Amino acid sequence: MRKPRAPSKATRLALLALLDAPESLHGYEIMQITGIGPGTLYPMLARLEDQAMLASRWQEASVEGRPPRHIYSLTEAGRVLAKGLLSDDRRVSHHPLLAKPI
Template sequence: MEPLQRVTAPTVDVLSILLESAGPVFGLEIMKRSGRPSGTVYPILERLERQGWISSEWEEHTDTQLRRRRVYTFTPEGAVAAREVVARAQGAS
């Protein structure tokens, strides 16, 4: 897992939402809960996944007509690191 080079307020928002969630979270939910646009949220999710903080998979809806959606969850190391980043950011504000 790579460390984050730059931690912005939107990144802290995304990490916080993922930490608060009991299970996998889909991108639209992160956008709604954070108030951040897709052009902010999805690049953050992509970067977090590329650096090994989170993983994602397609959630299939075979029993409904909902479209499939990508859900995100922390890797074990990513969850530990995210708690540290969020705590540091909250302590700084």
């Protein structure tokens, strides 16, 4: 039986960004907030969605010619995990996105 791994710093950043957001975010917004690159972010978002921590949906473009975007939001399980990260003083050093850089 494998012991669950602690979330990586990038995962914590993304979860906290989504927790703090007033509404769902698309991937580029998450990259802007966290500084996580696309090669790390998108596979991580897919994993979190597979683990039922995130939900995603397509949002049609508001500008003609722009492709639709995936919009991400925390599920209840993801919200519990993100709030747990905030309460774990050993992992989170004064939040504002874990005092960047990644």
